[in-house]
Amino acid sequence: MNGDRAAFAKLYNRYYSRLFRFLHRMCRDYGLAEEGVNDAMLVVWRTADSFRGSSKVSTWILGIGYRQCLKKLRKRRIPRVDEPKHFEVAANNSDSVELNELITTALRELTAEHRMMIESVLYLGMTYREVAELAGCPVNTAKTRVHAARKRLRVILMDMGYRYGDKFE
Numbered sequence: 426m427n428g429d430r431a432a433f434a435k436l437y438n439r440y441y442s443r444l445f446r447f448l449h450r451m452c453r454d455y456g457l458a459e460e461g462v463n464d465a466m467l468v469v470w471r472t473a474d475s476f477r478g479s480s481k482v483s484t485w486i487l488g489i490g491y492r493q494c495l496k497k498l499r500k501r502r503i504p505r506v507d508e509p510k511h512f513e514v515a516a517n518n519s520d521s522v523e524l525n526e527l528i529t530t531a532l533r534e535l536t537a538e539h540r541m542m543i544e545s546v547l548y549l550g551m552t553y554r555e556v557a558e559l560a561g562c563p564v565n566t567a568k569t570r571v572h573a574a575r576k577r578l579r580v581i582l583m584d585m586g587y588r589y590g591d592k593f594e
Contacts (some may be wrong), residue, residue, distance in 0.1 A: 444461075445462050448462060448490050451540060462490065468493065479558075484558045491541060492561060494537070527585060528582070530585070534581045535574060541559075543571065553568050
């Protein structure tokens, strides 16, 4: 970009919605997500020349946003907000909808970092390499964190009474 405001405006407009949704899922706070987007894009503006091209631009931007949001969460210790969050369900039946609601509730119980790891892999379809870039850690560490997040999510679901293979009736 080299200080090209028009190019930056185009980049900002292109990634704003995706970055906002990502950060809002992570922190569950509209204002904090907005702040996170603006802080992340400021870092992008200031450090655009340091982008090495070893990852996708979107992964680089989401990683900056992730780290900015984590810093803010650590400072604020925001209470959880119960907001509806919907994921696409495979089939449009009451079992799938109920399971979807159960998973959504269980995801709220994870830490922001674990939630980001699970949602990045399962719902955004990111690879472990992309998640590692996003989190600023080695690929094996990302794999370990995703595994730990899945394990924690499984425990939460079991505590909520769900067993793998259960049918809701």
